[in-house]
């Protein structure tokens with residue numbers, strides 16, 4: 441059986457086909473920031489895999505039975521049943537998206553001055569920790585520093601560092617957050633062995649261990665493929681085992697819930713649940729809808745069933761692996777080994793002539809748009825580096841990467857072939873790409889609203 445998509449297309453949406461002069465005008469008007477482009481100026485949109493998936497006919501049908509009662513809607517109980525079966529957590533709250541879930545969980549869990557430890561905090565997770573007057577500290581495993589090695593679980597947390605931080609009397613750790621898969625760390629998976637060991641260390645030190653489970657199904661699939669002892673388990677069994685190791689989770693369900701909007705907070709501790717519930721009612725909605733409609737809760741319940749199907753995960757992983765092969769054959773290195781939700785291109789290596797303060801990742805991302813209408817985003821010094829008030833780079837990021845994120849069930853093999861052709865075209869003449877200079881640079885969440893110009 442060839443590795444083909446286990447679905448066919450019933451509803452289609454045209455994609456804009458543009459010319460290079462049109463794209464040059466659009467990019468200049470957008471201040472060379474892909475977030476400022478209009479979607480109708482983009483041919484293939486690889487900006488994010490979040491909320492951009494295609495819903496299934498079964499999800500759409502489920503949505504039709506959404507119960508929109510303010511309190512106690514039937515849809516909540518159907519959603520609850522699926523999440524409870526998956527996570528085993530007794531307290532489950534919907535939230536409108538991941539960052540709302542994080543805000544509530546951390547506000548209920550952390551006191552100012554405490555530290556949150558993680559394999560890598562996603563940027564909104566970090567922001568929500570810091571907004572509470574706490575420190576967000578990343579402890580990625582040492583293998584993650586070698587982008588080229590094929591170490592299978594570069595998403596792991598550094599267990600020795602975790603033990604050290606938890607044993608340090610000067611460090612008041614309020615929570616340990618394991619991000620699966622590790623989005624900020626190249627979309628790499630976390631092994632069950634690492635999760636189990638981290639959970640054990642946390643239990644010994646009496647510190648809550650939570651999952652940021654946005655891509656729990658993709659992590660589970662990679663465990664079945666890469667971790668000894670898991671080849672014969674289903675992704676659902678592996679995911680259940682991961683949730684069972686933790687005290688609870690916060691998750692954006694815009695990824696592995698395959699819906700356009702949604703999130704959850706779930707936990708074992710009834711006292712923590714009571715505090716979260718109060719914050720949820722004040723900020724999101726009554727606990728049986730938590731910022732979502734009955735229609736969305738139904739679609740989520742169905743999406744969570746579909747996302748753990750082995751045929752779906754196998755084909756999605758194969759599509760990413762195939763794109764990874766085409767891109768590397770075109771001469772562009774990626775963070776190895778390829779994960780599932782995105783490819784991370786090594787722009788620093790492709791563009792040695794562009795120094796970090798001229799943002800090589802941004803140069804590559806911009807050129808992919810200009811050459812072929814492919815929208816993606818830099819994950820390098822523009823996003824992660826320290827910049828002063830005049831927009832000058834003070835501290836560069838450790839790597840200059842570009843993320844090609846892959847929406848779920850949206851693009852076909854020929855779209856990926858097109859993307860690979862655009863990458864190959866751009867990679868032929870790296871010296872022709874200009875660097876960039878910041879001309880407007882907001883103090884917080886710079887990458888969303890900054891403006892640049894080529895130099």
Ligand code: F0G
Pocket residue numbers: 487488489490537538539540562564565619623652654692693694702703845
């Ligand atoms: N945690 C992780 C690991 C994420 O990747 C994201 C979002 C969030 C939390 C926040 O969830 O967007 O629903 O509020 N990641 C998106 C991305 C935006 O493009 O990687 P949200």
